[in-house]
Amino acid sequence: MNNRDQETGNGDQEVDRVKRLLRSALAPVGDDPELDRDLWPAMLRRMDENTSRSVARVPWFDWALGGVLLALAAIAPRTIPVILYYL
Amino acid sequence: MRDDADGVLSRFRHGDVDAFETLFRMHQRAVQGWVLRIVRDPSAAEDVTVEAFWRMHQAHARFDPARGFEPWARRIATHAALDWLRRKRPEQSMAPELWNTVPAPPGGDPAISAELRSKTAQAFARLPAKLRVAALLAVVEERPHKEVADALGISIGAVKLRVFRALRILRKDLSQQGITP
Numbered sequence: 001m002n003n004r005d006q007e008t009g010n011g012d013q014e015v016d017r018v019k020r021l022l023r024s025a026l027a028p029v030g031d032d033p034e035l036d037r038d039l040w041p042a043m044l045r046r047m048d049e050n051t052s053r054s055v056a057r058v059p060w061f062d063w064a065l066g067g068v069l070l071a072l073a074a075i076a077p078r079t080i081p082v083i084l085y086y087l
Numbered sequence: 088m089r090d091d092a093d094g095v096l097s098r099f100r101h102g103d104v105d106a107f108e109t110l111f112r113m114h115q116r117a118v119q120g121w122v123l124r125i126v127r128d129p130s131a132a133e134d135v136t137v138e139a140f141w142r143m144h145q146a147h148a149r150f151d152p153a154r155g156f157e158p159w160a161r162r163i164a165t166h167a168a169l170d171w172l173r174r175k176r177p178e179q180s181m182a183p184e185l186w187n188t189v190p191a192p193p194g195g196d197p198a199i200s201a202e203l204r205s206k207t208a209q210a211f212a213r214l215p216a217k218l219r220v221a222a223l224l225a226v227v228e229e230r231p232h233k234e235v236a237d238a239l240g241i242s243i244g245a246v247k248l249r250v251f252r253a254l255r256i257l258r259k260d261l262s263q264q265g266i267t268p
Contacts, residue, residue, distance in 0.1 A: 018254045018261075019226050025207035026227045029124045035116050035132075042137045043111060047104075047144065 096152035107147070110156055111140055117157065118164045121238070124228050125168035125220055135171050139164035158237055165220070165238040172216040203266065210260040214253055221249035222257075 073080050098106035118139060123132040142163050143150075150159060211219065217239075224235045225246060236243045261267075 014258060015251070015254050018258045021203070021207050021261075022211060022222065022226055022254075022257065025204040025211065026127070026223070028228050029120070029127065030228075031120075033120050033123055035119045035123070035129075037133065039115055039119070039133060039137055039140075040108065040111055042133070043140055046137055046141050050141070 093152065096150075096156060099147055099156075100150050100152060102147050107144055110143075110160075114157060114160050115140075118160055121161055122164050122168045124230075125165065125223060126171055127223075131171060135167050136164065138171075139167040142167060161238050162240055166240075169216055169220055172219060206264060206266060207257070207261065210257055210264070213260065214256055218249050218253035218256070221246055222253035225250045226254070 069083055073083060095106045095109050099110055115136065119132055119136040122135045122139065123129060126132050126135055139160070143160060146163070150156070211222070214222070220239065221235060224230045224238070225232060232243045232246045236246045239246065241249075
């Protein structure tokens with residue numbers, strides 16, 4: 001056996017020892033953990049939250065445009081029919 | 088029966104919420120079990136499972152029914168769990184009650200002391216999240232490399248490399264604490 005083979009062998013042994021240590025430190029969850037809670041209600045809440053959030057979330061540009069139109073209507077009321085025409 | 092399953096997948100792809108509920112109920116347990124293997128905290132596993140299904144719901148149009156729901160769901164769940172690990176600080180990424188005294192797993196080596204197990208667990212929690220996930224699934228849970236590779240969306244070679252790097256960094260960290268594995 002040359003030095004390189006011996007080093008490789010030592011390296012493998014070290015890796016095996018670290019693996020053994022790791023398995024000893026962290027127990028595997030295994031194939032059949034007890035998971036009985038129905039998460040569908042939580043899923044529905046999550047979907048509702050995101051739906052209401054997306055409705056409430058109006059882009060800043062829309063707010064700015066609305067503000068400009070309101071200001072225009074206040075300064076020059078004669079433009080109101082034109083604005084309504086284009087809405 | 089097969090047509091029913093295909094129909095559910097197809098309707099899910101088109102954004103049908105009832106089809107999504109059917110798939111959720113069919114796969115919740117498997118997805119949650121997989122997530123629990125990664126996050127190792129039952130409460131966090133519930134949150135991450137909901138997050139993973141939310142991502143699936145958002146990505147329904149990109150789902151390819153020909154490739155099956157389970158592998159797609161598992162991959163999304165793995166990435167949701169990985170994101171959770173990345174957001175957590177190392178000391179939070181293990182259940183706190185396990186932090187100071189790590190109980191010996193059934194069939195564990197009695198020669199390995201509780202202190203050594205605790206230090207190993209802490210050193211492991213300091214590893215980068217993507218290395219931790221690969222090592223958890225391949226070494227601790229002893230899942231086949233192919234399964235881990237599919238879940239992470241990487242090659243089998245990349246999984247082996249991540250596991251090797253995780254073990255090497257872990258060994259170095261322990262050596263710096265005066266522990267020779």
